[in-house]
Amino acid sequence: MSRKRVKLKINPIRAGLTAVCVVLIAFGVFSVSVNREGGGGDAGRNGAAYASLEYYDAKLRQRYEAYGAANPNMPPSEVVWRVDAGLDAPFYSNVREITDFTPPVLVNKHNRLPDGYEPEGLMYTSSGQMMTAETKTAYEALRDAAGEAGFHINAVAAYRSVEYQKGYYNKAVMERGKEAADRRVPRAGFSEHHLGVAIDLAVVGGGADEFAGTREAEWVAENAPSFGFITRYTAENADVTGYDAAPEHLTYVGAEVAGRMSAEGIGSLEEYWVRYVAYGINTSD
Ligand SMILES: [Zn+2]
Incomplete structure (x- = not known):
């Protein structure tokens, strides 16, 4: 797969200036917090930290501040990527219809596939x-x-049509109730399985629901990135994705993306997408 969208160009002068800015900002934050104890200076203080990020969008300033105030222990960089990803709105609200299918495509509870979409x-x-x-x-x-390596696995689910997904979701709602179903099964149009890049694994002879906690799951979690797959839904990113941990569900994003996520400790496709696809200053077409 050839991807030309992410080009890293590091200009040493710019990198140096950025480093100086970061130090100055860090010192500024420190001084303000020392000088204004309990003075309600959070908005202004974090405002500078938000604006220093390369994926900061001035149009979203008020949303950063509101989300930061609601999550006072969250680092400013995380506040900004989460708001950029639309995570300050409830799931299945402010939904964007996907128009660019250059991988990796972000399909989640805020980004849906168009009606009639079929992968090629x-x-x-x-x-x-x-x-x-x-x-x-x-x-x-x-x-x-x-x-x-002695671990016998296979894919027991992959592509699902939108009609199939609709039935699958409705069945989950009947069996588990809507809230529990929404934590396990995407609604029609919001599933990566519809995109043809998601697979659910099982130990040979078992089901996908039995995969968690197996030695095979442990091997997969460790080795999947070198084959271009990410474990899309983890316990750590559950509040970002809106799904419970699902070690059986892998998403193909390519070795470059999976490798960068591992190397940089990026825990969700949402964060990757904000930093390297949607807002990255080093991204060009
Ligand atoms: Zn799945």
């Missing part, structure tokens, strides 16, 4: 699952490497 070039695996060609190649490499 779906292929069948030997176990009868459909996924995009790149996902299939990466999945087969992952599955075979796991097998060589």
Whole structure:
């Protein structure tokens, strides 16, 4: 897969100036917090920290301040990427329809696929699952490497049509109630399975729901990024994604993205998307 969208160009002068700014801002924050004990200076203090971030959007300033005030222990950088990702609004509100399908595509409770969307070039695996060609190649490499290490896994779900997803969600609501269903199953149009890049794994002979806690799941969590997959829903990012941890659900994002997320400790596709796809200053087409 060739991606030309992310180009890292580090200008040493600019990097130096940025470092100086960061130090000055850090010193400023320190001085203000010392001088104004309990003085309600949070908005102004964090305002400078917000504005120093490369993915800061001046139009969202009031939302950063409101979200920061509601989450006083959250670092300013996290406040900004979360608001950029729309996470200050309740799930399934302020929904954006996706128009750019250059990978990685962010599909979540604020970003839906257009009505009638169908991924191109779906292929069948030997176990009868459909996924995009790149996902299939990466999945087969992952599955075979796991097998060589003594862990026998396969994909028991991959592409799902929007009609299938609708039925699947409605069934979950009937069985679990709406609130619990929403923590496990995306609504129609909001599923990565519809995009053809998500797979649900199981130990051979078992079900996807039984994957969590197995030695196979542990191996997958550790090794999936080197095959271009991320564990999309973790316990740590549950409040970002709105889903409970699902170690069986992997999303193909390509080795470059998965590797950068691992290296930089980026815990969700939402954060990656803000920093490197939607707002990154080093991103160009
Ligand atoms: Zn899944």
